[in-house]
Amino acid sequence: MSPVLETRELCKSFGALMVADKINFTLSAGARHALIGPNGAGKTTFVNMLMGGLAPSSGSILLGGVDVTDHSQRQRVKRGLGRTFQINTLFHNLTVVDNVSLAIAERHGVGWDMFRAANRYRSVLSESMEVLELLGLADDAMLNLSAMPYGKQRLVEIAIALGMRPKVLLLDEPAAGIPSIESHQILDVLDSLPSEIAILIIEHDMDLVFRFARRITVLVQGAVLMEGGPDEVSSDERVRHVYLGERHG
Amino acid sequence: MISPAHAAGYVSDPRMRPIEWLPWVIAVICYFAAPSYLPLGSFILIMILFALSLDLILGYAGIITLGHAAYFGFGAYVSGILAARVTADPLIGLVVAAFAAGLLGWLTGMVILRTRALTLLMLTLAITSICFEVANKATKWTGGADGLGGFAIKPILGLFKFDLFNKTAYIYCLVFLFLGWWLVRRLIYSPFGASLTGVRENVVRMYAVGAPVYQRLVIVYTISAALAGIAGALLTHSTQFVGLKVLSFEFSGDLLVMLILGGVGRIYGAFVGPVVYLVAQDSLAKQFPEYWYFGIGLMLVLVVMFARGGILGILDVLLSRFRRGKR
Numbered sequence: 001m002s003p004v005l006e007t008r009e010l011c012k013s014f015g016a017l018m019v020a021d022k023i024n025f026t027l028s029a030g031a032r033h034a035l036i037g038p039n040g041a042g043k044t045t046f047v048n049m050l051m052g053g054l055a056p057s058s059g060s061i062l063l064g065g066v067d068v069t070d071h072s073q074r075q076r077v078k079r080g081l082g083r084t085f086q087i088n089t090l091f092h093n094l095t096v097v098d099n100v101s102l103a104i105a106e107r108h109g110v111g112w113d114m115f116r117a118a119n120r121y122r123s124v125l126s127e128s129m130e131v132l133e134l135l136g137l138a139d140d141a142m143l144n145l146s147a148m149p150y151g152k153q154r155l156v157e158i159a160i161a162l163g164m165r166p167k168v169l170l171l172d173e174p175a176a177g178i179p180s181i182e183s184h185q186i187l188d189v190l191d192s193l194p195s196e197i198a199i200l201i202i203e204h205d206m207d208l209v210f211r212f213a214r215r216i217t218v219l220v221q222g223a224v225l226m227e228g229g230p231d232e233v234s235s236d237e238r239v240r241h242v243y244l245g246e247r248h249g
Numbered sequence: 250m251i252s253p254a255h256a257a258g259y260v261s262d263p264r265m266r267p268i269e270w271l272p273w274v275i276a277v278i279c280y281f282a283a284p285s286y287l288p289l290g291s292f293i294l295i296m297i298l299f300a301l302s303l304d305l306i307l308g309y310a311g312i313i314t315l316g317h318a319a320y321f322g323f324g325a326y327v328s329g330i331l332a333a334r335v336t337a338d339p340l341i342g343l344v345v346a347a348f349a350a351g352l353l354g355w356l357t358g359m360v361i362l363r364t365r366a367l368t369l370l371m372l373t374l375a376i377t378s379i380c381f382e383v384a385n386k387a388t389k390w391t392g393g394a395d396g397l398g399g400f401a402i403k404p405i406l407g408l409f410k411f412d413l414f415n416k417t418a419y420i421y422c423l424v425f426l427f428l429g430w431w432l433v434r435r436l437i438y439s440p441f442g443a444s445l446t447g448v449r450e451n452v453v454r455m456y457a458v459g460a461p462v463y464q465r466l467v468i469v470y471t472i473s474a475a476l477a478g479i480a481g482a483l484l485t486h487s488t489q490f491v492g493l494k495v496l497s498f499e500f501s502g503d504l505l506v507m508l509i510l511g512g513v514g515r516i517y518g519a520f521v522g523p524v525v526y527l528v529a530q531d532s533l534a535k536q537f538p539e540y541w542y543f544g545i546g547l548m549l550v551l552v553v554m555f556a557r558g559g560i561l562g563i564l565d566v567l568l569s570r571f572r573r574g575k576r
Contacts, residue, residue, distance in 0.1 A: 051457070077459030089457070091450035098258035102447045103458040105259070105440050111460055114441040117263035121440060125259045142260065164458055 002065060004029050004198045005050070005081075005168045010059035012045055012222075019045045020056065021223040027168060031198040034213035036206075038242060042222040043202045044086065047170050051083055052076050064167065077106075082166030084157040086173040086202075090145055097141040099156055100128040103163035131162050135189055151178045155189060162193070169193075171201040175208055183208055210234065218242075258446070263438035272520050276423055280416075287415040291487045293527050294422040295480050298429045300508045300519035302476035305433050307505075308514030309442060310469050311449030313366065315501050316373030317477055319357070319380045322496030324350040324478025326397065329491035330390055333400040339486045340405065343425070343479055350478020351471050358470035362463060365452075374498065381496040397491040411486070418487035425483060429476050434516060436472070445469055449514075506545070510552055512559030521560050 003026040012020040019042040027033055035043055048054040050061060052073035060069045063079045071079075091099050104124050105111050119125070132138045135155050140148060145156065154174060161169055174190065175183040183205055190212055193199065203209050209216065209230075216233045218225040220242050226233065233239055279290055299321055306312040324346035331342050361372040384391045391397050404410040409417045436442045447455045448462055455462050485491050494500055503526075511522025526545065533541035556563045 073456050074459045074461060077457070083457055085453075085457075089451055089454045091447055091454065093450055094258060094446065095260055097260055098443070101259040102443060102455070102460075105444065106458045106460045110440045111444045111465070112441055114436055114439045116440070117438045118259045118440045118443045119261060119263060119438075121259060124440075128259070160454070160458065 003027055003062075004031075004064055005200070006062040007050070008060045008062070010046075010049060010061065011057045012042075012049060012054065013057050019222045020049065021221070022059070023219075023222075023224055025217065025224070027198050027200055029167075029198055030195055031200070032212060032214045033198070033200050034209045034216045035200060035202045035219060036204075036209055036216060037219035037225075040221075041219040043219055044172065045222075046219065047083065047172055047202060050170060051081065077164060080165075080167030081170070082161040082164040082168070083170040084161045084172055084174060086176050088150070088153050088157060088177075090153060090156055090160070092146045094145060095141065096137060096143050096145055096148065096156060096159075097125070097128050097132065099145055100131055100159050100163045101125060103160045104128055104131075107164055128163065131159050134162070134192065135159050151182050151185070154178060154186065158189060158193075166197060168198045168200070171199060171203075173203055174201065175203060175205050180205065180207075187211060258443050259440075261438065269517075272517070273427065280419055280423075284414065284416070287419045289527065289531055291415050291418045291422045292484070293523055294419070294426045295483045295487070296504070296507065296523035296527065297520050298422075298426045298483070299477055299480040299504055300511070300523050301426075301429055301433050301516070302473045302480065303504055303508050304513065304516065304519045305436065305476070306470055306473045307508065308518070309437060309449060310445040310466060311452075312362070312466060312470060313370050314373040315370055315498065315505065316375070316377035317473075317504060318496055318498070318501040319373075319377040320350040320354055320474035320477035321481040321484075321500070322377075322380060322384070323353050324481030325485045325491045325495045326384060326391055326481075327478070328482035328485045329397045329400065332402055332485070333397065337400055337403045339402050339411075339421070342402075342486060343482045346478045346482035346485075347475045350481065351475030353478075354474020355467065355471040358467045358474070362466045362470060373501075377496060377498055377501055381493065381498070384493060384496050391491070391493075394493055396493065398489065400489065402486050402489055411489070415487060422483050422487060425479060429479065430516075432472075433476070436469075437516065441465070441469075506549055508559075510549060510559055512561035515558075515561055518559050518561050525560060 005027040007023050007025045010020055010023040023046065035046065037043055045054065049056050052071060056069065060067055062068065063076060063081060066079065068076050068079060091102065101124050104127050108124060110121055110124065129138060129141060132141050135158060137152065137155055137159060140152065145153065158174065175186045178186065187208055201212060213230060215227065216230060217227045218233060218239050225238060226236055303317050307314065327349040328342035328346040331345055357376050361369055364372060385393055402411050405417065405421060411417050444460055444465055448465065452462060481495060484495065507522035507526045508519055510526055511520065512518030529544060529548065530541060533544040552559055558565060
């Protein structure tokens with residue numbers, strides 16, 4: 001099957017510092033793929049390049065077979081790329097349902113309408129509610145987002161991304177800032193995501209990674225150290241040394 | 250947390266609430282009850298329209314500016330020069346002023362809206378200063394520091410003459426304030442308005458959901474500038490004079506103070522602020538001709554310290570306490 005997301009020889013350097021070093025990466029449809037690596041390995045840089053927030057120094061990014069290296073973030077979103085943020089990036093003074101509705105409205109292309117009242121776009125609202133129901137947030141829909149506990153706000157991050165109906169979803173540390181006892185809730189949600197979405201997850205919580213991902217790429221100092229299934233990765237000496245070793249040992 | 254009275258969004262009800270008619274009822278009553286105050290009243294109506302235009306970009310889209318007088322002043326001068334040289338028909342003057350100010354807003358907006366926060370603030374300041382200096386130096390067209398006068402505005406539609414007591418001007422301003430308010434309210438409840446609120450709340454997220462943030466900001470800035478230009482033209486028509494003050498930084502600052510006093514991002518803050526500010530100014534200036542700015546300053550300090558939502562914010566808090574008390 002042709003990959004939905006692909007990078008070829010992707011490089012980024014800040015002066016002499018290589019933060020991405022010839023990264024070749026593919027994500028196939030419906031993938032459950034994790035990107036791991038120690039702090040400073042260049043994971044967030046990689047995501048930012050994928051989303052279009054940061055221009056690569058060289059190499060290319062392909063989305064559904066189309067070269068999007070020079071495309072803006074908006075164009076990439078239109079091609080089906082969605083993301084969540086490591087730190088909650090939400091609309092704090094709006095209701096939960098409006099947080100999701102704003103994303104859905106952009107996908108429906110109604111964001112320019114200046115004269116009809118927003119609440120007459122029933123399809124936007126009902127779709128938001130569907131997403132919130134899927135994530136178990138329907139009861140909180142009318143709450144002000146800032147009145148929600150942080151853990152639930154993390155779920156709103158995912159709800160917004162789902163509202164974009166992405167083909168490829170980048171989850172940047174979805175369990176960040178949540179006590180590990182609660183991270184199973186995030187995992188439950190991740191497990192319930194539509195299987196046709198290709199998901200790339202960046203996560204520090206190794207339990208979550210090994211339970212969720214079917215493929216894992218290990219990034220060290222901007223370069224791909226290895227890629228493989230969870231068993232392969234967890235039994236690899238080099239990985240144990242640079243990453244797992246320093247955590248467990 | 251107080252939810253804003255006019256939070257735009259897909260779940261808010263855009264129908265008029267009875268209380269929203271109150272400003273218009275008061276405005277009509279004032280026309281009959283206080284005929285000697287109509288010049289002040291007209292000026293207040295003009296400033297409300299101007300404050301509304303600022304609220305649209307500051308309160309809803311989160312564009313911080315100290316230079317909104319540029320568009321008001323540009324509208325005022327364009328309509329003044331038009332009246333002095335081409336035609337003194339007020340409605341043509343309004344339309345031309347709106348287009349001119351909107352065009353200026355569009356051109357400057359395209360440049361400055363690429364920046365945010367302090368940089369943006371400085372650029373808005375620079376634009377007003379440039380406009381001020383141009384008007385100051387181009388004496389042949391603007392009259393420079395002496396101001397632009399000596400033109401007589403024709404009757405509106407050939408029927409309603411501008412009179413000495415500002416009776417016509419008051420109604421004229423009221424009608425266009427009503428239209429401006431209707432437009433702003435409509436915009437705010439639309440998906441466009443909701444997306445602006447999104448930009449204000451979190452611009453990074455709006456980019457990430459694929460919204461054309463920059464284009465939206467330029468358009469709302471253009472609309473706001475056109476409204477400010479209409480307000481400027483209304484002042485030209487009702488006073489038959491244009492002074493340099495309309496382009497000054499102080500004027501932008503006064504406007505901002507009025508809006509903050511009333512409450513930012515809630516439409517009606519733009520009504521309450523100018524009324525309180527200008528009525529206080531008028532009465533304080535009579536009582537204490539030398540110290541009236543002290544009273545305004547004190548009011549602002551109190552609002553900023555105790556009521557970040559402005560006067561309407563205080564009312565919100567009181568109202569919610571009252572309701573809780575009743576339960």
